[in-house]
Amino acid sequence: MPEETTLRAKRAALYGAVLLGTLATAVPAAAVDEDFRIWENVTAVAKLGSINSSLEKWRLWLESQGRFRDDGAIADLAVGRAGVGYALSDNASVWLGYAHIAVFPEAAKTQHENRIWQQVLLTDKATFGDLTSRTRLEQRFNQNVTPVDWRLRQLVRFSHPLWENAPLSLVIWDEVFVRLNSTTPSTRFGFDQNRGFAGLGYAFSEKARVEIGYMNQLIQSRVVSRREQRFDHRINHILSVSLFLNL
Numbered sequence: 001m002p003e004e005t006t007l008r009a010k011r012a013a014l015y016g017a018v019l020l021g022t023l024a025t026a027v028p029a030a031a032v033d034e035d036f037r038i039w040e041n042v043t044a045v046a047k048l049g050s051i052n053s054s055l056e057k058w059r060l061w062l063e064s065q066g067r068f069r070d071d072g073a074i075a076d077l078a079v080g081r082a083g084v085g086y087a088l089s090d091n092a093s094v095w096l097g098y099a100h101i102a103v104f105p106e107a108a109k110t111q112h113e114n115r116i117w118q119q120v121l122l123t124d125k126a127t128f129g130d131l132t133s134r135t136r137l138e139q140r141f142n143q144n145v146t147p148v149d150w151r152l153r154q155l156v157r158f159s160h161p162l163w164e165n166a167p168l169s170l171v172i173w174d175e176v177f178v179r180l181n182s183t184t185p186s187t188r189f190g191f192d193q194n195r196g197f198a199g200l201g202y203a204f205s206e207k208a209r210v211e212i213g214y215m216n217q218l219i220q221s222r223v224v225s226r227r228e229q230r231f232d233h234r235i236n237h238i239l240s241v242s243l244f245l246n247l
Helices: 003-024
Strands: 033-047 058-069 074-087 092-103 111-126 129-142 149-161 168-179 190-203 208-224 229-246
Antiparallel strands (some): 129 149, 168 190
16 A cells, blocks of 8 residues: 555544544533524635735634524624634644634623634545544633633544535534633533534535534533532534635
């Protein structure tokens, strides 16, 4: 077997192992609460070399999200994210950015969160499909929460056209969230949540595609007191609609 094929096979096996492992964490022993939600997302990634040839390796990330709870009837939160990236190669890039999150709780004032984020983005084209790994580190600045909340996110994504050169493709991904420290009020370090997605993607062109499907979001809250430690769970069943632009 050629060396390149062997390396691709090893990478595919690694991605598969990670994906299976993270999917396994998405099944809690007992769910306390459930809800149907709708998430909308637009993400644009622009190559700055079109502006100036000296910026050929630089990228710009712009993202906007709207999320709706209670069967999709009530606004839950809004996300705005922006970042700058640098391409290390055709398959690897590093990023630094800022995000603002507005949360709309029931019978309370809007809450605001500011984030600084860094990520490493890896892509690979295997014979059986396209693979993506995204490792993101976040520093979250929340109102009335101390100290700064550090969180690690690991996403693994797989896509494959339904037939040769088809614009329609199968898309599967999973993302695990881990808190790296404890904050006050009582948010403990450790597993935070898991998001698993399965759906279809349609490429209008090389620059635009849409992905629609089902996302399962498991959120775990760890409550610790002098008498007990317990884990509360929420499962959200989400209709996810995302538009991706490569400019």
